[in-house]
Amino acid sequence: MATAASLTLDVWRNDELYEFPLRVRGPDLTGVAMRAQVRLAPDTPGAPLVDLALVTNGNAEGIRLAGVSLVDGVFTNDVRIRLNKSTRQALPYAGELGDAALLALAFQIAGRTRLFGNMRILAHAIDSDAAPTSRPASYGAQVSNAPSAGATLTIGTDDVVEVTIDGADLVSLSVVRAEDARDEAIAAQAATIAIRDEFAVLVDGRRLPKLKTAGAKYHAVYSSERLADGYSGPLIQAVASDASPRLAMGLGDEGVALSTVRALRTGDVARVSRIYDQSGAGRDLTQTSFAYMPAIREDVLIGGKLPILFDGRRTNAGDTAQARGMLASHSLSRTDCTFVAVIDPSVSAVPQIFWEYYINANGSGTLIDINTNLDGANFTDSANGGITAGTKPKIPSSPFVMVICLSPGGSTISINGAAKTVGSAFAPGTLARFALGYGPSAGDNFNANFQFGAAVFIDKAVTDEDADAISYELMARFGITPPVANLVIIGDSIHEAVKSTYTLGQKALASNGFNRSISVYNLSAAGVRLSQLYARRTQFDGQVVAAGIPNVALLAAGINDINNGVTAADLYAQQTSYVTWLKANGYAKVLISTLLPETVVDKKTVIDAYNALVRSNTASAEGVVDYAADAVMGAATAPNDVTLYADKLHPVTLGYRFLSPILEAAVNMALAA
Structure with missing residues (x-):
């Protein structure tokens, strides 16, 4: 019985970000190997043009398992395939000006090919300054058909692919884990x-x-x-x-x-x-x-x-x-x-x-x-x-x-x-x-x-x-299931998403990528300082600790303290005290986020110094949510981009799309550790 299906991916060559969401229904793919390669044509010798491996960082090029959910006894895996702009721009050109370059793609799960077909690198009017005027004729990479119907490939109206894997060939730890999780869910x-x-x-x-x-x-x-x-x-x-x-x-x-x-x-x-x-x-x-x-x-x-x-x-x-x-x-x-x-x-x-x-x-x-x-x-x-x-x-x-x-x-x-x-x-x-x-x-x-x-x-x-x-x-x-972990976000207007229109900001976008069913308590409030959050920690943070499941806290405030003259060292010292208190009061894992960039020189100096302290992690947090390291949102000039920031400080919805994978990855890694 064949368990592969054909798929053609159309990819813009020059977009800043390309991430293809792939929903795979079947066994739980947590810990299961996944890889993909792109070549000029099947059997083309030498190194592949693109070689994608499994990654956990939401900003890294590769294949990432962003989340797994269990619905009606069936696991749905949210797999993201990400290609950097530099990789796409380095891919070959073919045919006349304006033609797409036709390449061959194959995607494997646990060593077995599940998807194969074409990757078409689409011509673009933006950032095509270095595109060659002389190109080879198009060749290779012919359209393929699945040998027989064994896996069901559905491309929805939202261009998200859903693959239902037929067959129980992934007999491994992942299947055992899936069965255990299902049994636990039934018992709960x-x-x-x-x-x-x-x-x-x-x-x-x-x-x-x-x-x-x-x-x-x-x-x-x-x-x-x-x-x-x-x-x-x-x-x-x-x-x-x-x-x-x-x-x-x-x-x-x-x-x-x-x-x-x-x-x-x-x-x-x-x-x-x-x-x-x-x-x-x-x-x-x-x-x-x-x-x-x-x-x-x-x-x-x-x-x-x-x-x-x-x-x-x-x-x-x-x-x-x-x-x-x-x-x-x-x-x-x-x-x-x-x-x-x-x-x-x-x-x-x-x-x-x-x-x-x-x-x-x-x-x-x-x-x-x-x-x-x-x-x-x-x-x-x-x-x-x-x-x-x-x-x-x-x-x-x-x-x-x-x-x-x-x-x-x-x-x-x-x-x-x-x-x-x-x-x-x-x-x-x-x-x-x-x-x-x-x-x-x-x-x-x-x-x-x-x-x-x-x-x-x-x-x-x-x-x-x-x-x-x-x-x-x-x-x-509405798919609301008993949570197996609890995330408490302790932040300011950035995580309150005051400039995110008609969405829930980062919290909603990130929720789709958590590997588990997680309850979220977002205690963020506009204008609040870390010192104020710390002062009310017993009243708020201490009241939302969930019994019987892991509790994770994210400390994501600090910009309002810096705006009021607090030094980087003093701010991080207070974060350290906060981490200690949270761990002593029901939080098994504590994460600290870096602060997004600031265009005012004096503030930028303090933020950079504070972010360096966060990355040093002398506070012994379980992880750093490094927003400032993002190549797009963390760039020095990013706050001036109105498509990312509304007012040089608060992200808009597009900005949260870059930040959410960073939060997803940090929470998933903390819970897996």
Whole structure:
């Protein structure tokens, strides 16, 4: 049985960065050898034109296993093939001016060829100054076909290749490890299997479970995925520009399709003007102002699903009357109800993700402002004070399902099916309006970005059995699995991603490359100094240590200290104290990042001295996240490039694409050690 497939790679010769993502479904490839070579043609003697080996550094040329995930018992390996610009420019030219050079490519896993075919080096108008005018005629490297169908090669609409390996020939430690991991995952989820068997396990084509709570029904359901049983209408309405017509998406599909987003987008995103209510009652979430609409983009996902993206930066000075979110009118007269949400926020301090406005029996209004502050979730009721009492549940900045039951007998909150936090009694009255996103805000204020997967209203406070069933179903639909490690990011505005539009900045981009399922708590905040972070370490860092799994801390602050006159030596001394404290308080691994470059000469001198101390690692951290060593983002003149930095300090989304592999590699290496 043949287990190879043909593939043609089209590669720009002169782009600064080329990294090809390859999804390989089958055995866990952790520790498995991978290599690739490029020649003029198969059997061309001598050294190959390109010889790619397995690497772990996200900035190095070669083949890197950026992450492994387990979905429905099958491993999906995120393999990245990276070619440096200097390598591509050194490849031969052939044919007439403007012709692509046709070369031969082969890719092996564990010594067996899995992919073979052509690599076409495309002609380019940029940086072609040294391109030869006289070239040999094209020859060799003919198109090949797979000898028989044994491996399934799927090239998706996003140009990402998915290979399903047929056959169990990788009988090695990796297979044993895969089986062990699968067994551990099954054991860890044993407590949920009974519920998920009794109700419909949510995969594409399945729906929210039927409610067992007496008299309860789904009042409203919002998502870019089809969740409500019996609903066949569109999921969202999107628009390319303010003047263009609105387009209903998801009609008849299980979720919003990537191809429709690509066809409609302007730049990186398509704007979302409406999220349809899948209950069929017409309580749609809408935003009429194009400037304030959320978005959807093809490279930001929750568990492979396209979420709605709310941009905390989308605010205009003085526009205090404009809500930066979506609003729906409701009429739900209850003394109890349930609210469920699937959310992935950029940081663990997210002011006002939602708000709900209730009209009480006496006609007065009650505004519930649902916040996720650093010290835990607080659900502020303007009439009765905070809903939660005692220990507040900590909010991760990785995807989670939140279930809130409001009841006169006591309100409860749970995160990802964990134990409920019992709060104060609450009687909401009549739900009049629901807002998803942020309320009016004056000035250019920053609120953290977040991805929205789903929101569900139920007209009664449901039983724990129903709450767990809904939670686990939505976790399955959006690929939210029990974490095997915990990453806590302790930083400033760089890691808060204050200039990253319609994404979650580095945290989201890096999450795709972690080798394991990792929960993330991003405790970063704009303007904060390392000294301030250290002062509140017990209140924040000490409260998010996860039990039973490795905890990794990333110390990524310091620029605000330097801006306030702290010397390199004093800053690193404080980092050293911080490392010592973290290791004594539940963190098995601690990483320290270097600081990105600064164009002001005096600051540059201090930053360079500090980065040298970080690399010396006398603080005994388990690793250095060396952002400053990146050839693109760490270049002395990089802050002047507006395609990388918004204001000579804060990276934009493209900038985080260069930084994320560095964080991925450091975290993966720390957990593997």
